[in-house]
Amino acid sequence: MRFKGHDMKKLISILSLAALVGLSATQFAFAEDLPEAAAATVEAVADTAEAVAEAVPAAEPAPAEAAPAEAAPAPTANKGDTAWMLVATALVTLMTIPGLALFYGGLVRSKNMLSVLMQVFVIFSLLGVLWVVYGYSLAFTGGGAFIGGFSKAFLAGVTTDSLAATFSKGVYIPEYVFIVFQLTFAAITPALIIGAFAERMKFAAVLAFMVIWFTFAYLPMAHMVWYWDGPDAITTAESLTTVIGNAGFLWAKGALDFAGGTVVHINAGVAALIACIMLGKRIGYGKESMTPHSLTMTMIGASLLWVGWFGFNAGSNLEANGLTALVFLNTMIATGAATISWLAVEWFGKSKPSMLGAASGAVAGLVAITPACGFVGPVGAIVIGLLVSPICYFFVAKVKYMFGYDDALDVFGVHAVGGIFGALATGIFVNPALGGTGVWDYVANGVGAYDMAAQMTAQIWAVGTAVVWTAIVSFIAFKVVDLLIGLRVSDEVEREGLDTTEHGERAYSL
Numbered sequence: 153m154r155f156k157g158h159d160m161k162k163l164i165s166i167l168s169l170a171a172l173v174g175l176s177a178t179q180f181a182f183a184e185d186l187p188e189a190a191a192a193t194v195e196a197v198a199d200t201a202e203a204v205a206e207a208v209p210a211a212e213p214a215p216a217e218a219a220p221a222e223a224a225p226a227p228t229a230n231k232g233d234t235a236w237m238l239v240a241t242a243l244v245t246l247m248t249i250p251g252l253a254l255f256y257g258g259l260v261r262s263k264n265m266l267s268v269l270m271q272v273f274v275i276f277s278l279l280g281v282l283w284v285v286y287g288y289s290l291a292f293t294g295g296g297a298f299i300g301g302f303s304k305a306f307l308a309g310v311t312t313d314s315l316a317a318t319f320s321k322g323v324y325i326p327e328y329v330f331i332v333f334q335l336t337f338a339a340i341t342p343a344l345i346i347g348a349f350a351e352r353m354k355f356a357a358v359l360a361f362m363v364i365w366f367t368f369a370y371l372p373m374a375h376m377v378w379y380w381d382g383p384d385a386i387t388t389a390e391s392l393t394t395v396i397g398n399a400g401f402l403w404a405k406g407a408l409d410f411a412g413g414t415v416v417h418i419n420a421g422v423a424a425l426i427a428c429i430m431l432g433k434r435i436g437y438g439k440e441s442m443t444p445h446s447l448t449m450t451m452i453g454a455s456l457l458w459v460g461w462f463g464f465n466a467g468s469n470l471e472a473n474g475l476t477a478l479v480f481l482n483t484m485i486a487t488g489a490a491t492i493s494w495l496a497v498e499w500f501g502k503s504k505p506s507m508l509g510a511a512s513g514a515v516a517g518l519v520a521i522t523p524a525c526g527f528v529g530p531v532g533a534i535v536i537g538l539l540v541s542p543i544c545y546f547f548v549a550k551v552k553y554m555f556g557y558d559d560a561l562d563v564f565g566v567h568a569v570g571g572i573f574g575a576l577a578t579g580i581f582v583n584p585a586l587g588g589t590g591v592w593d594y595v596a597n598g599v600g601a602y603d604m605a606a607q608m609t610a611q612i613w614a615v616g617t618a619v620v621w622t623a624i625v626s627f628i629a630f631k632v633v634d635l636l637i638g639l640r641v642s643d644e645v646e647r648e649g650l651d652t653t654e655h656g657e658r659a660y661s662l
Contacts, residue, residue: 229326236472237329243463244336248276251460255453256347259561262445263649264351265659271346276339279366283335291374297401299372317382318470341416342366347561348424349431352646355654357637364629369622373415376400386594407614411468413523413575418618421568423626430630433558435646447507454511461518465525479525482533489537490517497545516544516566520574527578529587536577544570572615579611
């Protein structure tokens with residue numbers, strides 16, 4: 153399969169357009185001194201009855217040694233935070249299986265429904281195992297600015313007593329909880345990509361691509377954006393410098409991504425665009441009806457995504473506190489605003505509001521608020537929700553057809569474009585003057601001064617790095633898989649549907 157020159161120009165044009173639109177604490181106790189030793193009294197021996205006994209002066213007592221200081225209590229995991237994080241992990245799992253599977257499955261034709269369910273289910277299972285084998289270690293251990301090391305491969309050294317830092321000094325959760333929470337992120341992100349090449353890619357090729365992409369695209373991005381030594385490592389300006397030197401590339405740049413705008417959505421969305429261009433269009437695209445076979449399933453899936461997203465976003469605070477509540481609220485209202493905004497645009501443009509439009513708007517709102525949810529206030533969240541839908545709608549309804557790529561379930565138009573807009577909007581609405589939380593200064597233990605130019609520069613670094621990194625990795629990964637396995641199913645298989653030809657089953661037996 154060749155990647156022609158005009159395809160490269162097409163890719164650069166689309167990515168440039170997307171970027172342009174998105175831009176518009178220890179206590180010690182000491183023992184008391186020991187009592188003074190009594191001196192021995194010596195009686196003088198008298199030669200006569202008139203002799204007077206002389207007292208012998210007492211000896212000076214040896215100074216008592218101070219008792220050793222008690223050791224500072226070892227940090228322990230907060231049980232409330234731990235309980236919340238386990239719930240959040242279950243919610244993110246719900247997002248994927250069955251949420252994403254049903255959302256995507258309802259959007260394809262009935263002959264490919266089971267294939268989509270199968271791809272999401274197996275990808276989640278496979279990458280969860282790879283996360284434990286090497287993924288967690290590469291993403292969340294030190295090693296370099298772009299990737300970690302293998303010191304925790306197979307979770308070496310992790311025990312039930314191991315702790316993971318949160319975002320507050322002295323607050324910890326069990327490391328196993330952090331590991332499994334991040335596992336769900338690592339498993340859902342690659343699964344998002346399948347919406348772009350739905351109905352036309354070999355199952356074996358899907359799995360092979362996902363392993364390569366997870367290893368070389370997701371893990372480096374997660375490390376670059378989210379890896380640092382934790383708040384307790386920062387006490388002085390000098391220690392902050394040390395932490396920055398050990399952190400991931402984009403964290404060190406100051407980029408803000410609360411729950412995965414770059415790591416998840418831009419990362420997966422740009423990979424989806426590469427997939428569209430390299431696989432080509434579905435047979436009959438633009439000529440035959442390819443309407444969703446079950447908007448009922450899609451609505452159920454979208455609703456499960458919305459519910460699960462509270463774990464995704466609010467869980468990313470790693471604690472159960474007031475900020476978690478703010479994140480929860482922001483996730484709710486941004487999504488609602490985006491739903492209404494999409495419907496308004498659609499109603500005006502097509503005369504009728506659709507269930508598909510409502511579901512698409514909700515997902516766009518969830519995507520856009522993801523990087524911003526812990527940094528903006530409620531009003532900022534509403535504004536982000538209202539603005540993201542028209543932008544995503546434009547890419548879904550206009551740009552896709554202008555450039556002629558077959559993004560079957562609009563992964564690029566919603567996830568990449570919404571993620572780019574959300575990442576850039578985070579840099580603006582984090583401003584305390586606009587109701588944002590500001591950026592925490594761990595040296596001063598307070599909110600730092602807001603610098604819009606510096607923050608937007610950091611956000612642009614994050615967006616640009618995500619776009620370029622995943623585009624290159626995705627292109628190479630697809631090329632490798634195409635050479636070894638082949639990407640597309642045959643025309644005959646595609647016409648019959650992937651359910652029976654790839655899996656020997658049907659989603660429905662009526």
